[in-house]
Amino acid sequence: MDGLSSNPFSTRFTAPGQVDWIGPSDFFDVLCKRWQASNYRAAILGAHGSGKSTLLEHFVPMVAEVVWRRDALGCCTVGGDEVGREGVGCEVEQAIQTTVGERQGFGSSATQCAYWLQLRKSEPQSMVVPWGKLSSASLLVLDGYEQLNFWRRAIVLWRTKKIKTGLLVTSHRRTRLPTLCELSVSVVTARAVIERLTAKFDEGVQIKDTVLQQRLEQRGGNLRDVLMDLYDEVEQRRLGRKRGW
Amino acid sequence: MSLQAGLEPGESLEFEYAVQCVAPELVDSLEVSVMWYTEGKGGEDIGVHLFQRIGREDLTELALDQPRRLSCDLPASPLSFEGRLLKIRWCVRLRLFLRDGRELSADKPFYLGHLTTDL
Numbered sequence: 001m002d003g004l005s006s007n008p009f010s011t012r013f014t015a016p017g018q019v020d021w022i023g024p025s026d027f028f029d030v031l032c033k034r035w036q037a038s039n040y041r042a043a044i045l046g047a048h049g050s051g052k053s054t055l056l057e058h059f060v061p062m063v064a065e066v067v068w069r070r071d072a073l074g075c076c077t078v079g080g081d082e083v084g085r086e087g088v089g090c091e092v093e094q095a096i097q098t099t100v101g102e103r104q105g106f107g108s109s110a111t112q113c114a115y116w117l118q119l120r121k122s123e124p125q126s127m128v129v130p131w132g133k134l135s136s137a138s139l140l141v142l143d144g145y146e147q148l149n150f151w152r153r154a155i156v157l158w159r160t161k162k163i164k165t166g167l168l169v170t171s172h173r174r175t176r177l178p179t180l181c182e183l184s185v186s187v188v189t190a191r192a193v194i195e196r197l198t199a200k201f202d203e204g205v206q207i208k209d210t211v212l213q214q215r216l217e218q219r220g221g222n223l224r225d226v227l228m229d230l231y232d233e234v235e236q237r238r239l240g241r242k243r244g245w
Numbered sequence: 246m247s248l249q250a251g252l253e254p255g256e257s258l259e260f261e262y263a264v265q266c267v268a269p270e271l272v273d274s275l276e277v278s279v280m281w282y283t284e285g286k287g288g289e290d291i292g293v294h295l296f297q298r299i300g301r302e303d304l305t306e307l308a309l310d311q312p313r314r315l316s317c318d319l320p321a322s323p324l325s326f327e328g329r330l331l332k333i334r335w336c337v338r339l340r341l342f343l344r345d346g347r348e349l350s351a352d353k354p355f356y357l358g359h360l361t362t363d364l
Contacts, residue, residue: 007332012282012289073288231286235329 008197008205009231014224017057022192028062031181035063038178040139040166045174046183049222052170053143055183056116060168064114064139072118112137112166119144129156136164145169185223187213193223194230205230251356252319259316260337260353264309267341267349272309275299276340279317281357285331294320324358 012018021027035042046052060067070076076083115138119127127148134140140160145153157176160167169177187209194212198205207215212226219225252258258279264272279295295317299307307313326333335357341349 006284010284011286012284015289228286232329239329 006201007231007234008201009227009234013197014227016053019054019193019196021054021058022189022196028059031059032062034180035168038180040168041160041177042168042180043145043175043177044168044170044180044183045172046170047172047221049219049224049226050183050185051223052183053118055181056141056143056168056170060114060116060139060141064112066113067116068113069116070118072120112139114139114141114166116141117143119147121147127152129159131159131163134160134163134165139166139168142167142169144171145175146171146173185216185221187216190216190223190226193227197227205234251359254319254321254324254358256319257316258319258337258355259314261312261314262337262339263312264339264341267309267343269304269307269309271343271345272304272341273301273344274342275304275309276338276342277315278338278340279319279335280338281323281325281333281335283331283333285328287331292323319357324360325356327361 006013044052044055066079068076068078113133115130115133117127117129117140119142121144127142129140140156142148142156145156148156153175156167167177168180169175190212191207191209194205194207207230215226215229216223219229262277264275275298277295277297277299278293280291280293282291283289295315297315323333325335334354336352336354339351339353343349
């Protein structure tokens with residue numbers, strides 16, 4: 001029934017973390033080694049829609065035992081469970097109290113806490129970093145680092161270095177941090193994502209590689225925008241079917 | 246799961262569910278919810294109208310493959326809506342949490358009201 005069938009390109013299916021990471025099988029091993037080599041201070045670079053937030057979704061839980069997170073709307077979660085808005089809740093305190101030992105390297109068995117902040121596009125300078133919670137056994141993750149002005153970035157670099165806390169950021173352009181990886185979307189990746197999204201639905205999407213390449217170029221390599229275009233096409237097609245076009 | 250497909254606000258929703266092809270000893274807990282969620286090009290929102298969780302202790306007394314009947318009165322809003330940019334969907338969701346950490350989920354959609362049924 002068209003009326004109640006989902007559009008495979010809806011945000012609920014395409015949001016970062018909803019699709020498995022697509023890449024070489026040893027990708028995360030290599031990434032973890034680079035992460036350690038960078039002394040736990042690095043940047044993930046890439047254009048809009050190139051997979052930076054998606055990579056964070058997969059990578060951060062690998063290198064931190066407890067993940068406290070505040071999204072762009074101020075909603076806070078610990079380990080994926082909503083715990084409130086804005087403040088660092090007591091749940092994370094409890095989680096951290098159960099941890100033992102100092103940092104022995106992310107990705108090891110040592111328990112770590114990641115404080116993950118998604119910067120608001122409208123007011124990035126208002127970001128409140130829970131400095132009091134950070135220690136050498138924690139990690140600060142900033143998604144959208146390039147939105148901070150020069151001084152805010154300098155403060156983040158200086159304070160995290162002083163506390164000896166880990167720092168992982170995503171940015172559209174180069175930063176003063178070592179680059180963990182630089183992402184871009186290839187036709188092969190885009191096709192794999194589309195196939196995974198449509199696998200569970202009747203909605204077949206026939207798109208040639210040349211057309212997909214063209215669309216990626218038109219959208220500046222932004223896969224998110226390409227998927228949004230496909231969302232519109234699916235809706236248009238369904239509307240046409242209902243109206244007998 | 247079986248239930249009525251189209252319902253009106255205030256009407257009683259009656260449905261029954263059964264779990265088949267999953268060995269009862271593999272199941273840690275089970276959740277049934279009557280809920281709505283949004284779908285489209287923006288962020289997702291959800292609301293839970295009815296929620297029932299059956300833990301491991303209670304599961305042992307249940308025969309999972311036998312149909313269990315539940316009912317609830319439906320609210321006045323939000324009504325189901327099938328727009329191009331946004332859809333509001335109602336469904337009964339059954340989630341099984343297995344002892345090995347896996348999670349199985351099944352949705353049975355229904356339509357509340359008649360805002361966009363002509364579409």
